[in-house]
Amino acid sequence: xxxxxxxxxxxxxxxxxxxxxxxxxxxxxxxxxxxxxxxxxxxxxxxxxxxxxxxxxxxxxxxxxxxxxxxxxxxxxxxxxxxxxxxxxxxxxxxxxxxxxxxxxxxxxxxxxxxxxxxxxxxxxxxxxxxxxxxxxxxxxxxxxxxxxxxxxxxxxxxxxxxxxxxxxxxxxxxxxxxxxxxxxxxxxxxxxxxxxxxxxxxxxxxxxxxxxxxxxxxxxxxxxxxxxxxxxxxxxxxxxxxxx
Amino acid sequence: xxxxxxxxxxxxxxxxxxxxxxxxxxxxxxxxxxxxxxxxxxxxxxxxxxxxxxxxxxxxxxxxxxxxxxxxxxxxxxxxxxxxxxxxxxxxxxxxxxxxxxxxxxxxxxxxxxxxxxxxxxxxxxxxxxxxxxxxxxxxxxxxxxxxxxxxxxxxxxxxxxxxxxxxxxxxxxxxxxxxxxxxxxxxxxxxxxxxxxxxxxxxxxxxxxxxxxxxxxxxxxxxxxxxxxxxxxxxxxxxxxxxxxxxxxxxxxxxxx
Ligand SMILES: Nc1ncnc2c1ncn2[C@@H]1O[C@H](COP(=O)(O)OP(=O)(O)OP(=O)(O)O)[C@@H](O)[C@H]1O
Ligand SMILES: [Mg+2]
Numbered sequence: 440x441x442x443x444x445x446x447x448x449x450x451x452x453x454x455x456x457x458x459x460x461x462x463x464x465x466x467x468x469x470x471x472x473x474x475x476x477x478x479x480x481x482x483x484x485x486x487x488x489x490x491x492x493x494x495x496x497x498x499x500x501x502x503x504x505x506x507x508x509x510x511x512x513x514x515x516x517x518x519x520x521x522x523x524x525x526x527x528x529x530x531x532x533x534x535x536x537x538x539x540x541x542x543x544x545x546x547x548x549x550x551x552x553x554x555x556x557x558x559x560x561x562x563x564x565x566x567x568x569x570x571x572x573x574x575x576x577x578x579x580x581x582x583x584x585x586x587x588x589x590x591x592x593x594x595x596x597x598x599x600x601x602x603x604x605x606x607x608x609x610x611x612x613x614x615x616x617x618x619x620x621x622x623x624x625x626x627x628x629x630x631x632x633x634x635x636x637x638x639x640x641x642x643x644x645x646x647x648x649x650x651x652x653x654x655x656x657x658x659x660x661x662x663x664x665x666x667x668x669x670x671x672x673x674x675x676x677x678x679x680x681x682x683x684x
Numbered sequence: 685x686x687x688x689x690x691x692x693x694x695x696x697x698x699x700x701x702x703x704x705x706x707x708x709x710x711x712x713x714x715x716x717x718x719x720x721x722x723x724x725x726x727x728x729x730x731x732x733x734x735x736x737x738x739x740x741x742x743x744x745x746x747x748x749x750x751x752x753x754x755x756x757x758x759x760x761x762x763x764x765x766x767x768x769x770x771x772x773x774x775x776x777x778x779x780x781x782x783x784x785x786x787x788x789x790x791x792x793x794x795x796x797x798x799x800x801x802x803x804x805x806x807x808x809x810x811x812x813x814x815x816x817x818x819x820x821x822x823x824x825x826x827x828x829x830x831x832x833x834x835x836x837x838x839x840x841x842x843x844x845x846x847x848x849x850x851x852x853x854x855x856x857x858x859x860x861x862x863x864x865x866x867x868x869x870x871x872x873x874x875x876x877x878x879x880x881x882x883x884x885x886x887x888x889x890x891x892x893x894x895x896x897x898x899x900x901x902x903x904x905x906x907x908x909x910x911x912x913x914x915x916x917x918x919x920x921x922x923x924x925x926x927x928x929x930x931x932x933x934x935x936x937x938x939x940x941x942x
Contacts, residue, residue, distance in 0.1 A: 454940055517783035518939040534781050541781035545709050554705055558782045562690075563697040 441493035442529075444610060444641050445515055450488045450524035452510055453481040484510050486665040487524070494530075495639040497632075499646065499656035499673065501680060506662040508645045512536065512612045515643060530609035530641070531560050535599050535616055544588035548579065548598050551587055555602050569605050576601040578624075592619040600624075604631050610641045617651065629654055649677050698784070702792040709774075710767075710796075721763075721800035722807055725755040732873050744875055746904070749815050752808055753903035754872035754896050757830075760801035761838050761892065762863045764794045768842035769849040769856040776942040786935055790843045798835060808903055820906025829913065830898055836920035837891060840927035847934045850941050870896050891919035 484507045492498050500508045513519035514526050516534045534541075541558070542551045552573055556566035574583050577597045579590075587595065596619050603611060613632075617625050632655050635642060644655050652659060652673065659676040661669040669676050711717025729751040736742040744750055771789050772779060779786060805827070809819045820826075849855040870892045871879070879887060887893045894912040901907050 513780075513939065516781070518780060520936045532783075536781050541778050543705065543709065543777070546705060550705065550708070554701055554778075555782075557694075557697055557701045558778055558784050560694065560784075562694060563701065 441495060443491045444494045444529045445492040445643075446525075446527040447491075447511075447514065447521075448489050448525045448527075450485060450514065450521045450526060451483065452485040452507070452514065452519065453483040453522045456480040456482050481522075483522075483665060485662075488667055489524075490660060490667065490670055492641060492643065494641055495636075496658065497636055497642040497644060497656045499644050499652040499659040499676075500662060501646070501649075501652060501659060501676070502662035502668075507665065508662060509536070509614055511662070512614050512643065512645060515610070516612055528610065532610045532612060533559055533603040533606065533608035534612040534614075535603045536612070536614045537616065540599075542587050542595065542598070545586050547586055548577070548583040548590070549574070551598065552602050556606055559603075559606070561606055566606065573601045573605045576605055576627075593621055593624065596620045597624055600628050600631075604628075604635075608635070608640055610643070611635065612643050614645045615647060617646070618648065625651075649681065653677060695785075695788070698788050699792055699795070702788060703796055706792055706796050718800060718803055721759065721797075722804050725752065725759045725804070726807075729755055736873060742874070746815055749811055749817075749904060750875070750900065751873060752811050753900045756801060756804050756808060757834060757899045758867065758870070758872055758892075758896060760797045761834065762867065763800075764797045764838045764842050765845060765863050766860055767793060767797075768845040769859055771842070771846040772850055772938055772942065779942055780939045786938060787843060787931055790839060790846055790931075794835065794839045794842055797838075798831065802831075812903070817904075820902075822906045822908065823902065826902040826906075826908050829908070830895065830902065830916075833913070833916045833920045834895055836924040837895065837916075840920070840923035840925075843927040843931045844923075847931050847938075850938060851934070866890065866892060869893075872896055872900075888915060891916075891923060894919070 488511070500511060502508055510519065512534065514521055515528055516532050517526075517528065541555050543554065546554065549570070552570065553563070553566055557563060577583065577594075579594050579597055582590065582594060587598065590598070596616050599616060600620075611632075617628050620628065629651065632642060632644075636655070642655065644652065646652050656673045658671065659669075659673050660667055661676050661680055669679060707717060711720065729748060732751050732755075733748055737744075737747045768790070771793050772786065775786075775789055778784075812819055845855060845859050849859075869890050871887065876884075876887060876893070876897055894916040898908060898912045898916060901909065
């Protein structure tokens, strides 16, 4: 049995519910009510979730919109804290989230590559060394020196994928980003991910495209009603999932 | 050991890249940003000169110099604190994506205004020379000491404002109001000895008062008062720790609230 690199144990996650985005004025004028509403109104998104991921495994996460898939990725990435339970992660996490997440609109593509790489924990030297590879992979050529606010969605996806894909990721978190790329690029990404699989990179893949999930994942977790409805090999879960709908 | 070394190295990378980003995003062009950081206090100096010297006829020697030696360090403080409410909000997309020490964002924000202030010191020296004086040797240790103290006060206050603003989004105007009021309660456009005796003890309740008086004395006459420095340092330590505690207790919720 392989080493486990991600372990979620009895994890629950709830978010605060904001009836009104309170300002400090509102808060001070309704002090007791304000404090009570801060404490009580939380909405539970994940309830008592447990699963493990082994090194080199490719895990898919599927479920309806709002099921909590992105929340799970946030927990693994360490940007969200579980309300209950524990999250254990070993190794450097490279998150690739929704479109444009992590990019600064006023910076150029090149500057965003550097910023993102640094934030993910790579050193400046490492990133600069790989810069040409990253840029070549994006295929967006002269746009690399334009601010990313002028990029199309597909170009943003290309930039995002290229950064994580060319910096030797250990644990790759991918949240539904390939959908906007054109066919060539989608293929390129899937190929790259298959290459990662061969090289022992751990992948957590969130997608609504069952075809892509089948290509990439060994095992799939299906999230429904705040908990894991099924956690099994890819074909079993997907055939049940598609039959349900 | 090696790991620690790597961590420090990465921290430095993080700070340089974020500072470069900030310079670019906040000022579009760093040279213009620098010019602006000089023009702004000079413009205010002119306004206060007209109001208080020309009109009110305040009896302070070298009033221009007096104004400039207080307005430049104040501008650092005010710029940092006034910009603080937006620090985390402007970086929402990276905070929601990767887990990194988010206080670095505040650190670079304050560092950047500090660099602008440092680069403006030659302008202060220039004015001294115009007025027939010269920079004092004591600047060599005085500037680092005051820089250090002001950095901790400014960072502490900025991180308090930046963190709490995520939970009460209307803090921005209040911050502006607060720094403006604090400005007039700080002896920058008037000397502390003009404060009526009755109110004089109150001045030390203002955490910025000792510091600003120290800057001015350092720039104008090249002396530092040990009492004022100690007081400013005590405030710096208190505010820094308060900021640290508030940040520590709130930062894990940033990503879910942004
Ligand atoms: N920061 C937040 N504050 C409050 N509620 C949130 C927050 N983020 C997510 N939620 C809620 O948590 C639930 C799960 O959201 P999440 O983004 O994890 O869903 P998802 O499975 O990724 O959906 P999709 O397929 O649409 O991407 C949703 O009901 C959403 O409204
Ligand atoms: Mg999602």
